[in-house]
Amino acid sequence: MNESTTMKRPRPSLVSVIVPTFDAIATIGHQLDALAAQDYDGAYDVIVSDNGSIDGLREWLDERVRVDGQVVHYVDASGSAGASHARNAGAAHSSGEFLAFCDADDVVRSAWLRELVATASTADLVSGSLDTSVVNSVATYRRRPLSPSLHGFETDFLPYAPGCNFGVWSSVFRAVRGFDETITDGGEDLDFSWRVQLAGYRMAHAGAAIVDYRLRPTVREFWSQVRRYAVGDVLLYSAYREYGFTGLSNTDFAQHVLRLLVTNPAVPHALSRSPRGQWIGAAAVVVGHLQGSIRYRTLFL
Structure with missing residues (x-):
């Protein structure tokens, strides 16, 4: 076990911002612009960890550096598919004492890095909002409305830091051996966060470290993502139930199914008052949990 941070750490001499990337030319420019505009007054560098892009990302970055002069370090992370491998590869090539992670299709706000680093002075792992x-469009936003919060991301077990917005001291990242690259259905960020905390490190939330998070634009993509994440829930349950991670009780599950029946699109909207996109997400969770229960031979409601 490691003792969590109780004394204030000095500010890191260098922060490495790691951006795992796959075929993101359409969006990564906005993220790089936002990273260049950070109001953090310390030293930081940006690492684009490319997980096998086939859209010409490397050439695009070279041209951007030539035209704009923004220094971006490119890492070939094509050895294994998945964001976990890209994050690990980026971290392996980093020099910063503190690592900050964001995704290529989102946009960090100007105070993002400053707020993560400030909160990390008394914490080992920091989540942002x-x-x-x-x-997102209004219709897409309604499927999953999220707003900055002071409370972080809670579960019925331990809180977690979303993979698209968190910071961690590099020594802590190495101590827990980074992300588990065998987790491919989603939930790798929960697994990482929980391993950090179970190892005795302290997690905190920086509510003002905000990322504008891009949702899947189509209903089909949204359904697929939520269902896949729900399959991953079952794997997490099988790994962490001995530590206290639980599924829904039979009563909670029955109430959830009843809610789906009452608010489904076949019921007039005037009666259900439920946004259709949110119903689709809730239904995808149920389907994913059932599929995961079959795949991993572990009942998780």
Whole structure:
């Protein structure tokens, strides 16, 4: 066990911002612009960890550096598919004492890095807030409305830091051996966060470290993502139930199913008052949990 941070750490001499990327030319420019505009007055560098892009990302970055002069370090992270491998590869090539992670299709706000680093002075792992109201259409936003919060991301077990917005001291990242690259259905950020905390490190939330989070734009993509994440829930349950992670009780599950029946699109909207997109997300969770229960032979409601 490691003792969590109780004394204030000095500010890191260098922060490495790691951006795992796959075929993101359409969006990564906005993220790089936002990273260049940070109001953090300390030293930081940006690492684009490319997980096998086939859209010409490397050439695009070279041209951007030539035209704009923004220094971005490119890492070839094509050895294994998945964001976990890209994050690990980026971290392996980093020099910063503190690592900050964001995604290529989102946009960090100007105070993002400053707030993460400030909170990390008394914590080992720091989560930031997500906002879905800025970079998504109204219809897409309604499927998953998220606003900045002071409370972080809670579960019925331990809180977690979303993979698209968190910071961690590099020594802590190495101590827990980074992300588990065998987790491919989603939930790798929960697994990482929980391993950090179970190892005795302290987690905190920086509510003002905000990322404008881009949702999947189509209903089909949204359904697929939520269902896949729900499958991953079952794997997490099988790994962490001995530590206290539980599924829904039979009563809670029955109430959830009843809610789906009452608010489903076949019921007139005037009666259900439920946004259709949110119903689709809730239904995808149920389907994913059932599929995961079959795949991993572990009942998780």
